[in-house]
Amino acid sequence: MPTMNMIQALNDAHKVMMRDDGDIVVFGEDIGYFGGVFRVTEGLQKEFGKTRVFDAPISEGGIVATAVGMAAYGVKPVIEIQFADYIYPGYDQIVSEVAKMRYRTAGEWTMPMVIRTPYGGGIFGGQTHSQSPESLFTHIAGLKVVIPSTPYDAKGLLISAIEDPDPVIFFEPKRIYNGPFDGHHDRPVKPWSKHSASEVPEGHYNVPLGKASVVREGAELTVLAYGTMVHVALAAVEEQGLDAEVIDLRTLVPLDIDAIEQSVEKTGRCLVVMEAPRTSGFASELVTLVQERCFYHLEAPVERVTGWDTPYPHAYEWAYFPGPKRMKNALEKVMAD
Amino acid sequence: MSDKDPSLRRNAPHLALHVPEPAFRPGDTPDFSKLQIPAAGSASRPDTSAAAAETHPLATQLVRVLGEDRQAVGPWDPKLGPETLRRMLRDMVTVRIFDDRMYRSQRQGKTSFYMKCTGEEAIAIPAQMALDREDMHFPTYRQQGLLIARGYPLVEMMNQIYSNKGDKLKGRQLPIMYSDKKFGFFSISGNLGTQFPQAVGWAMGAAIKGDSRIAIGWIGDGATAEGDFHSALTFAAVYNVPVVLAVVNNQWAISSFSGIAGGERATFAQRAVGYGIASLRVDGNDALAVYAAVKWASERARANNGPTLIEFFTYRAEGHSTSDDPSGYRPTNEAKAWPLGDPIERLKAHLIELGEWDEERHAAMTAECDTEVRAAQKESEKVGILPQQGKDDIGSMFEDVYAEVPWHIAEQRDAALAEDGE
Numbered sequence: 001m002p003t004m005n006m007i008q009a010l011n012d013a014h015k016v017m018m019r020d021d022g023d024i025v026v027f028g029e030d031i032g033y034f035g036g037v038f039r040v041t042e043g044l045q046k047e048f049g050k051t052r053v054f055d056a057p058i059s060e061g062g063i064v065a066t067a068v069g070m071a072a073y074g075v076k077p078v079i080e081i082q083f084a085d086y087i088y089p090g091y092d093q094i095v096s097e098v099a100k101m102r103y104r105t106a107g108e109w110t111m112p113m114v115i116r117t118p119y120g121g122g123i124f125g126g127q128t129h130s131q132s133p134e135s136l137f138t139h140i141a142g143l144k145v146v147i148p149s150t151p152y153d154a155k156g157l158l159i160s161a162i163e164d165p166d167p168v169i170f171f172e173p174k175r176i177y178n179g180p181f182d183g184h185h186d187r188p189v190k191p192w193s194k195h196s197a198s199e200v201p202e203g204h205y206n207v208p209l210g211k212a213s214v215v216r217e218g219a220e221l222t223v224l225a226y227g228t229m230v231h232v233a234l235a236a237v238e239e240q241g242l243d244a245e246v247i248d249l250r251t252l253v254p255l256d257i258d259a260i261e262q263s264v265e266k267t268g269r270c271l272v273v274m275e276a277p278r279t280s281g282f283a284s285e286l287v288t289l290v291q292e293r294c295f296y297h298l299e300a301p302v303e304r305v306t307g308w309d310t311p312y313p314h315a316y317e318w319a320y321f322p323g324p325k326r327m328k329n330a331l332e333k334v335m336a337d
Numbered sequence: 338m339s340d341k342d343p344s345l346r347r348n349a350p351h352l353a354l355h356v357p358e359p360a361f362r363p364g365d366t367p368d369f370s371k372l373q374i375p376a377a378g379s380a381s382r383p384d385t386s387a388a389a390a391e392t393h394p395l396a397t398q399l400v401r402v403l404g405e406d407r408q409a410v411g412p413w414d415p416k417l418g419p420e421t422l423r424r425m426l427r428d429m430v431t432v433r434i435f436d437d438r439m440y441r442s443q444r445q446g447k448t449s450f451y452m453k454c455t456g457e458e459a460i461a462i463p464a465q466m467a468l469d470r471e472d473m474h475f476p477t478y479r480q481q482g483l484l485i486a487r488g489y490p491l492v493e494m495m496n497q498i499y500s501n502k503g504d505k506l507k508g509r510q511l512p513i514m515y516s517d518k519k520f521g522f523f524s525i526s527g528n529l530g531t532q533f534p535q536a537v538g539w540a541m542g543a544a545i546k547g548d549s550r551i552a553i554g555w556i557g558d559g560a561t562a563e564g565d566f567h568s569a570l571t572f573a574a575v576y577n578v579p580v581v582l583a584v585v586n587n588q589w590a591i592s593s594f595s596g597i598a599g600g601e602r603a604t605f606a607q608r609a610v611g612y613g614i615a616s617l618r619v620d621g622n623d624a625l626a627v628y629a630a631v632k633w634a635s636e637r638a639r640a641n642n643g644p645t646l647i648e649f650f651t652y653r654a655e656g657h658s659t660s661d662d663p664s665g666y667r668p669t670n671e672a673k674a675w676p677l678g679d680p681i682e683r684l685k686a687h688l689i690e691l692g693e694w695d696e697e698r699h700a701a702m703t704a705e706c707d708t709e710v711r712a713a714q715k716e717s718e719k720v721g722i723l724p725q726q727g728k729d730d731i732g733s734m735f736e737d738v739y740a741e742v743p744w745h746i747a748e749q750r751d752a753a754l755a756e757d758g759e
Contacts, residue, residue: 025545051545057575062534062568069475069538069552072523075545089564096528097535103737105516105524106507110740141738141746165740210743254743 004200005192006177009151010040010116013158014078016204018048024162025070026053028063028080028116037082038118038177064090067113068097077113078162084119084171085131098167099142111167114158119147120228120275121307121321122175122185126314132227132276132307137169138252138285144168144209145252149176149230150197153250156207164209173227181228182235183323212256214263218245221335222263224286225273226250229305229322233273236327242335252282260286261293268299271334275322278306300337305330357596363664367674374676377404377623378411385637389615392645396606396616399650402625403683407690413629415467419693425466425624426688429458429681431706432482435491438710439498443512443659447722448498450512454479456654456672459680460585460621462486463628468553468635473543475523475536475554478513479585487520491713501721507733508726530556530563533582537572540580540638551638553581553631559590561605562598570646574612579638581631582614582646585621587653592666609646621651622677624684652677731757 004012018024026044028036032055035042045053056063060081067077081087087094094115101111121130137145144166148154154172161168175181179189192198216234221244225233230248237244245263249256264270270290272283283304290302305322313320361367380400383391402409409416417425436453443451454461461482465474474483484494496503498512506516516524523539526532536554543550556566561584573580584605588595595605609616615637619630627649634645654672656663663669688694735742735750742750 025542057568057571059568059571061564062537062572065531065534065565065568066538066541066572068531069535069540070542070545072535073473073539073542073546075542092528093531093534093565097526097531101524102739104506104510104514104526105518106505106509107737108505108516108518109524144739254739254745257744 001199001201003193003198004151004155005179005198006148006151006154006172007039009155009200010158010172011042011044012200013155013162014041014044015047017159017162018044018052020204021076023074023076024052024078025075026078026080027056029056029058029082031055031080036080038174040116040172041080060086060088060090061093064093064098064115067115068093068101068111071111071113072109076162079113079115081115081117083125083129084117084133085128087117087133091136094137094143094169095140099140102166103142110165112165114161114168114170116158116170116172118174118177119171120173120175121312121317122181122228124314124317127311130312132274134171134252135276135280135282138282142167143253145171146209146250147171147173147227147252148250149173149227149248150180150195151192151200152197153207153213155200156205157209157250159204160206160209163206168209171227175228176231180231183232183321183327184235185318185321185323207250209251210254210256212250212259213248214245214259215248216244216246218243218267220244220267221269221271221331222247222260222267223271223273224249224260226252227275229273229275232323232327236324236331239324240328240331242331255289257289257293260290264290264294265297268297269334270294270298270302271330272302272304273322273327274305275307277309278304279309281306300334303330303334357594357601359594359596359667361668361671363666363668365668367668367671369674369676372676375399375401377401378413380411380413382412382633385633386640386642389609389613389643392615392617393610396610396618397604399618399620400626400630401620401623402629403623403687407686409625409687413626415625415629415632417625417628419688419691421466422684422688423694425463426681426684426694427702427706428462428482428486429624429684430703431710432458432462432485433681434703434706434710435481435485435494438714439495440659442498442714446724447718448500448512449723450659451498452478452513452658453655454481456675456680457585457587457621457651458482459624459684460627460649460651463624464553464583464631467628467631469550471521471550472635473521473523473536473539473550473552475532475539475552476525477529477532477555477557477560478525479557480555481513481515484515484517484520484522487522489517489520491710492717495713495717496720499717499720499722500726501717501723503717503720509734529560530565532556534565534569534572536582537569537578537580540578541572541576544576544579549639551579551581551635553583555583555585557590558584558586558588558595558600558605559593559598561608570608570612570614573644574614577641577643579641580644581634581638582644584646584648585651586648587651589653589657589663589667591657591661592663604648606646606648615643615645617645618648618650620677621649622680622683624680625687650677
C-alpha cells in the first residue's frame, strides 16, 4: 500500500474522482499550472486539461458564486479557497446561496460542491494565514463541515464529500499536511511515513461523513478533538498517563452524537479541544451537547481547550496555539474531582 | 476633532465629502429637460463579432428604435412582424394587470409582500423573446415578465405569492421569489447581486461542456455597487464567458437614487469598458430597442464572441415594493414627467401607426388579459392565501435543509411538532 502525506492523499482523491466523473471541475487561486500553494492540485491540469482545472482570479466571492452557477448548470465544482482566512469574501455566497439553495427551491436546485480550504495555525502564518473559522460554518444550516486529521481519512473523506449531495466545507489542517504535529513545536517534526494512517489505499474508498473515529480507546476520560488537535490531544493524554478515549470527530456537521454519548457515558468525564477562538466556538456546542445529553453520567464539569479570543498573533504563535501546557492544565482540571 | 488639530491648520482647503442628491425631492417640480436623449435610430450597430472596444461609444449613448413619430428606425430596428409585436404587447399588458391584481391582494391582506415592475414591462418581455427558450435566466426581483413571456402558468406564480399548498417552494420564500428550473428561471435571492456572478458560472459550465445555451444575469442599478457585480464582470471577461449581463437602471434603489450607486460619474454601461467587455446602453422603455440589444448580445455570446453588459435605462414608476411609499423621497408626479414614456403606450402606438392595431382591439385584448389574470387568481385563492398557511405540515419546514434530515434537525422537528400539539 502506498504511503502518502495528507497533500498526496488529497491529490489522489481528486484524481480518483476526476477520472471517474467527467463533471468535476476544479478551480481556485494558483491551483492550475502551478498546482496550488500547498501542492494539493499538482498535476491535475496536466491530466484533466484546462477546462476542468484552471486558475481563478483573486476573488473568493466570484469563485464561490461561479461555483454556484456551475452547480446549477450541472457540473460539480470542487473549489479551493487558498487559505481559510480568505474565505470571508465568499461568505455571503456560501451562507445565503450555497447553504440555502436546496431549501429555498424545495429541492429543485441543489448545490453539490466541495469548498476545500487549508486552515489552522502552527506555521507562523500570522493572523491572515492561521485562522480556524469552522464554527462560522457549523452555524449555517445546509452546510456540512468536514475536517480530516490523517492522510487515510483525508482521501476517504474528500471522496465522500465530492460524492455527497450537499455542499461540504472541507477544512484541511495545514499544520499536519506533512506530518502529525503533536504540539511540541520545539521537537523535530515526525513525517507521516512513520504513522499508520499514512498507508493510503489506491483507488476509490470512502470514509463516511458524519462518523467519528475513536483514535484511542480509554475508560477514564473522553477527549473530543478534530484536525491538528487530534494529535496534540493524543500526545497530551499519553504524557499525562491517562486512560483516555480520544475521539476524532472528522465531521462537525452532521455530528456523530452517538459516538460522543457512548464514550462520555462510559468515561464520565469530557474535555473538548479545538484551535479556534474560545467564545461561541464549536467547542461550546460540544460542551452543551454533552451537558444536555450525558449530564447524569458526568463526574466533573466538561472542560474545553481552545485558542484565545484574540486575532492570531504572529510572534506569539506558541503562546496562542493550544499546546501541551494548556492541554495538561485542562486534563488535570477535568480529572481533579 | 477640534480646530486645534494641526491637520486642520495647514494652508490647504478643507476636504469635502460629496453626498449625491437626486435632482428632485418631494414638493419639487420634476424637470427632465436637461436629460440627454439621443434621437431614435442615431446609435450605430456594430457587428456582433466586433471587438468590445467598438461598442464602447455606445456606453454613453442610448440605443433607441421607437421614435417620437411612432416609427421604428435605424440599424437596431429588429424588424419584427406584427404578430410578434402583438404578442409582445399582450404579455406586457398581462404583466401590468398581474401586478395590479397582486398589489391589491397584498393590500387586502391576502399576502405579505409584492413587487411591481410598472414602467419596466418593456425590458423582461422583449428580452426573453429575443432569447431561446433553453437559455438560462438569473433574475432579480423585477423580472416577472420573463416568466410570463415564457408562458409560465399565472396560477403557479400566484400560488407562490400566496405561499399556499400549490406553492412549489413549500411556503419557504418571500412572495415573488420564484424559481423554476424547467422554465430556465433561477431561484431569486433577496441578497441582491448574488445572482450576477452565478449567471457567469452557469455560462462557464455551459462553455466547459460545449453546450449551445447561454445565460443572462439580471441586476438593478443599486446592486451594481455590490462586489458580486464586479466579480461577475471579472470572471466574464477573464474566461470570455457566453453570458449577457443586464443592468436594469430604473434609477431608484428603494429611496436611494442611482447616484448613490455611482451613477453620477459614469453610466452603468460604462462599467464594462474597464473590463474590456462589450457594452450597450438601451432605452429600456423601448420594447424594440430592448429586443434588438438582447438579440445582439445573445448572438455575440452564442458565437463565442464574449459577454455583453447592457444597461437598460428606465424609470421605476411605482414604489420599490408594497412596503415602500416613494412620496417620502421623490415627487409624486415624477413618473409622469419621465420623458421616455410608458413602454406599453409606446409599443401600442407603434402598432397602431403600422396599421396593425387599434384602440378597440387593444381594449378587447386588455379585457381578455384581465379575465385571464382574474381566473388564475380565483383558482389560486381557492388553493389558499397566506393568512391560512403555516399551520399544516409544520414538519415540512425541516425538510430540504439537507438531502437527508440529520439527527439534530429531526430532533428539532419533533420538538416543533410537540410544541404545535400543545
